[in-house]
Amino acid sequence: MTPWHRNEYMLKGLFLGLWVFFALQVPANPADAWKDILWVLGWVGTGLVAGFGLGTVKLASRGMKPWDNWRAFPFLVLLESPLFIYAGIMLGLGFGVLSGSPLLQPWSEPVARAFGLTWDDIKHAPPVGDWLLHCIVGGALLGLCLYRMRQMEDGQTRFFLGLGVAALMVYLASEYLLKIKVDVFVPDPTDPGRMIPKLVPDPADPGKLMTERVPFFDNPATRFNLGIYILCGLPFFYLLTLSGEAEESEVEIMTLCAALGVALYLIGFGTGLGGAAPFLIPVVLYFVYATRVLPGLRVFKHVLRGFSYMNVGRLALALRFFRRALQLNPEGQLANEGMLALHNSLTLSKLERDPELMASLDFGLCLDRAAALLMIPPTPVAREEAEKFLALVEQKKPAYQAKVDYLRTVSFVHARQYESAAEALARLLSPETPGYHTGLRRQIYFDALYLALDGPKGLTDRLGWAEMNKPGRRMEAIAAVERKLAADPAHEKAKEYRTMLYSQLSEGEFVSAAATGEPREFNYEYVEQLGYQLVDENDPDRRDRGLGYLRIAARGLPEHGPGIFKKLADVSEKLGDPKTARGYTEQIRRVGKQVNPRNLAKDQREIYFVALRKLAALLEQDGDAVKAEADAADARGDAAGRGAKDAEARPFYESAIEHYREYLDGGGGSALEAYRKIAELYGKMRDGLNAVLNTEAALAYSGTDPDLARKRDSYYYSVSVERLTAAKENVGKWFDVGYCVKKAMSVLNSRDADADLLDWATHLTRLAKVVEPASNRVRLVEARCLLRRGERDAGLSLLEDVREGAKGSGDEEEAWYNTTRILGQLYLEELNRPDLALKAYTDYKDYHKSGADTLFQIARCYEATNDLGNAVKFYNAVTAYEEHPKYWDAKDALKRLGKG
Structure with missing residues (x-):
């Protein structure tokens, strides 16, 4: 202000x-x-x-x-x-x-x-x-x-x-x-x-x-x-x-x-209404006027001033007020009409007499005035007047040069000066012409294209479709056509141009235009359909053009990418080019990751998953081929060659694993098979721990799968204690201690287990102890392994440690009682300590799984300590179980003690 x-x-x-x-x-x-x-x-x-x-x-x-x-x-x-x-x-x-x-x-x-x-x-x-x-x-x-x-x-x-x-x-x-x-x-x-x-x-x-x-x-x-x-x-x-x-x-x-x-x-005023009227009327009037009347009135005052000044010839001031009105309300009909009327009334003589008007002129509307003079067949005087406006804009506002050249071309066409028209139009169509304002050139490009392709014969003979074969022209023309069709989908000429332009487009032209960024005014769906129509043709040229169209479409339609690249891969396979087909399959993986498989349509997502599994299988084959060379080197006694080839095979397996991981992360349906393959790949890499973890993950989907059961036995045996100890914090919660305990127990419970089986059971026990070092069940199995291996003192000491610890609950409680029972047996039969055995069996008797066997052993302990009264008592308790195998042993003991 x-x-x-x-x-x-x-x-x-x-x-x-x-x-x-x-x-x-x-x-x-x-x-x-x-x-x-x-x-x-x-x-x-x-x-x-x-x-x-x-x-x-x-x-x-x-x-x-x-x-x-x-x-x-x-x-x-x-x-x-x-x-x-x-x-x-x-x-x-x-x-x-x-x-x-x-x-x-x-x-x-x-x-x-x-x-x-x-x-x-x-x-x-x-x-x-x-x-x-x-x-x-x-x-x-x-x-x-x-x-x-x-x-x-x-x-x-x-x-x-x-x-x-x-x-x-x-x-x-x-x-x-x-x-x-x-x-x-x-x-x-x-x-x-x-x-x-x-x-x-x-x-x-x-x-x-x-x-x-x-x-x-x-x-x-x-x-x-x-x-x-x-x-x-x-x-x-x-x-x-x-x-x-x-x-x-x-x-x-x-x-x-x-x-x-x-x-x-x-x-x-309004005293009969409780005296509120003098208060409410001004408030309501203020609200209505300020919200409903004032905005429009403020604009109207500027428009009124604009028209008033325009009617008395003060055009510069009129222009200023019209602009302010449009600033307040760009859609104001009266203000726009005033601005248009002002510029339509302009003449060069008026501009020359009013320097202030010249300085504040809207040159866009000057061009509109020139266009109004030229759009109908103009008289020589009208052409001369339009040219003066064009020259004025060209001199005062160079940014409008593109529209100036277009209107000048129109003027030359009306005058049948086709050589000059072609020169001006070619300059406008060329992307290399300096000085043009990009936005303004885009606005009139389609009209310029129409003149070049469908204008008077004298102009089209000099330009025409040959102009589109020059560098950069076709992509610009396509963009102009797409803009026109976006604004007017039914425009017949635009649809005709689109058909011709896309049919002549080469992949090289598109790639060159895309070097500075993917074209946005480009119909990728249209190109995709062209590609599918041509890609199965027997004519190599048409087929190659179709392949190029599909590659172009894939750049702009990543959500269609899996299907497009699958088609490209299938055609390459059909043509006997597996290397190129594999490259297209890898593109399926790339575009799927880019979009996120969960955002893909169902059919595209399935193509992505199939491609991942196929690529993983190919990578595994590559790794197997290298690994076969490693085995051959090993057979020749070439240890260094074996190690080098093993290291060379590892990246293939790791990449295959990564593909399977992407399959699982993306929501692939065959999770069981994916985990099975991941476990196998880790096995080939001699990474037993990861092989075990992925086998366990697969078993969560099918716990009775015999192949997985065999793999689990093999992979657990190949896990080293040192590796598990180092990775305990990360994998401990996924490591199946229960499996180790049960498998080791099954070996120990077998009377004909050989040394190798005992080594296996011992290894499983040591693995379990890494994860659960204080577990009763783990220490019990470890103690039994030591006893079976002849390490009696170490085994006995470990059993006593378990007995002195807490019972726990569940499996831990059961392990504590079993430890107590085994100690009683060892004290009684091997160490000649019936007193300690009696304490152990007495504790075990409280376990719900104890029975006549326990009573019989307690009786033996009493007999060994010469407490014959209690011995007879417990032997008699055993005879209460007539069907029990110890019944007759108890009878014989009573006879031996003179109580039978």
């Missing part, structure tokens, strides 16, 4: 201050009141007429005549002469105010008499005559506040703040002007036509009388006249707003609505 805009707001505030001051002079008597009102209105109107007249003289001095456009000229005076309008209204109001002061009585009294008024009719009535300075200062401060509020950038904040301020001002007026502490009004003894308040004692202090908050407003007639006077001032305030240079905002309507509310309260 400019300093003058600030001054406008200050003057608006000063106007309100002076108007309020004079409103306070209005007497209660209606006849006297109307004399005051008409006196001030007369001076304000006189000042307005004077200001309007000066504005008219000013415009006339610039060559503008009212009779040129009677309807537009008054608005133009208001909008073009804010200084005179403000000065006229403010000076008229100022003189109306000061005319009632003794200072100007000698001059104003004669004027009043000329209109039938007396000095008493126009003079100020105390005490409000002392308020002039207060009203002037208050009005100036109000104007400054309005200006600061207008500077707020956030329109929404300004709107709600204005709503609150307007409501607050109405509320304060109702509180401090109407609610006077007076109970009764009585006629004034000196003036029966005037009502005065009858003062009553103050309830808080009976010795004092109640007083009014604003004594001047004790008379309803005075308040009514004041309200009428405020209402009379609102049109002048709005006229100041209309004619001002500052753009109208919520600030002005806020002030106007606040004043309206105060006036309605003063005249007593």
Whole structure:
């Protein structure tokens, strides 16, 4: 905002201050009141007429005549002469105010008499005559506040703040002007036509009388006249707003609505509605005006100014206001029409006479003007006028050169100057021509293409389809056609061009254009269909073109990539080129990872999974071939060669494993087979631990698979204790300790287990102990392995450690009791410690799986310690189990002890 805009707001505030001051002079008597009102209105109107007249003289001095456009000229005076309008209204109001002061009585009294008024009719009535300075200062401060509020950038904040301020001002007026502490009004003894308040004692202090908050407003007639006077001032305030240079905002309507509310309260409007109308009407008016009327009105004022200036020939100013209107509402029909009408009316002579217009001209619309002159067969004069516009734009706005060249080509065509037309059009069609604005060239490229391909024969003979064979031309033409079809799908010529352009497109052209980024204005679906139509042809040229189309389509349609590359791989297989086919299969994997297999359509996802498994199988074959060379080197005794070949085979197996992992991560359906193959590959790499883990994962899908069971036995045996110890933190929770324990137990429970089986059981036990070193069941199996291997002391010590530890629960509890039983047997039969055996068997007797066997062993322990009484007791307990194998052994023992 400019300093003058600030001054406008200050003057608006000063106007309100002076108007309020004079409103306070209005007497209660209606006849006297109307004399005051008409006196001030007369001076304000006189000042307005004077200001309007000066504005008219000013415009006339610039060559503008009212009779040129009677309807537009008054608005133009208001909008073009804010200084005179403000000065006229403010000076008229100022003189109306000061005319009632003794200072100007000698001059104003004669004027009043000329209109039938007396000095008493126009003079100020105390005490409000002392308020002039207060009203002037208050009005100036109000104007400054309005200006600061207008500077707020956030329109929404300004709107709600204005709503609150307007409501607050109405509320304060109702509180401090109407609610006077007076109970009764009585006629004034000196003036029966005037009502005065009858003062009553103050309830808080009976010795004092109640007083009014604003004594001047004790008379309803005075308040009514004041309200009428405020209402009379609102049109002048709005006229100041209309004619001002500052753009109208919520600030002005806020002030106007606040004043309206105060006036309605003063005249007593809506008292029958509970007194809410004077409050609600301004608030509703503010809301409706600020949200519904003001946005459009603000635009309309700029459009109105634009048309007014345009009608009197001030095109530069008209252009400025049309632009502001379009800035506020780019879709405004009237503003767009005004802008178009302005540019359509331009001539070179007008531009030459108005340098300011030249500087602010919209050159795009200048080109539209030239186009309007050229689109129909132009006369030589029209061509000459259009060429002047083109030359102007070419000189002043080089960025528009592309459209200039196109319109110049059209002009040459109309003149049948085909050589010049071809030269200009070829320059426009060439992507190497410097200086063109990319966006503007794109806008008119299809039209230029149409001229080159389907224009007059004299032009197409020089350009035509041969122009498309030049580097970069075809891809640009395709982009232009796709843009045209996007805007108009039914355009017949565009569809015809698309067929021809794509049918002539080579893969090399596309790759060259894609070097700086994948083309976006390109129909990959169309190219894909062309590829599928040609790829199975027997003609090698057509087939190769189809292959190229499919490769192009795959670049722009990654979600179709698996199917496209599968087709390419199938064709390559059919042509006996497995290496190329494998490359296309690898592309299926690449594009599947790029898109994420879970985002692929079902058929594309299945192609991706098949490709992964096929690639993994090929990689395994490559690894097996290298591994076969390693085996041959080993057979020759070449240890170094064997190691080198093993290392060479490993990357193939690792890559195959990676492919299977991608298959599983992507949601492939045959998880069991994938884990089986991963386990086999780790086995070939001699990585027993990972082979075990993946075998376990496969067994989760089929626990009875015999092949997996055999693999598990083999792979567990190949896991080293050192490797498992190093990887314990990462794989411990997946390592099957239960399998190790059960498998080792099965070997130990076999009476004919040889040394190799015992070594296997011992190895399994050691693996299990790495993961669960404190487990009762693991230590029990380890102890039994030691005992079977002849390491009796170590085995016995480990069993005693288990017995001294916690029982635990479940398998751990069962292992603790079994340990106790085995210790009892060892103490009794090998170590000749029946006392320790008795303690062990006694503890074991509490186990729910103990029975007659345990009772029999306890009896033997008592017999060995010469406690024959207890021995007989427990032998007798065994004989209670007549079907038990120990029944007869117990009978024989009782006979031996003389109790049988």
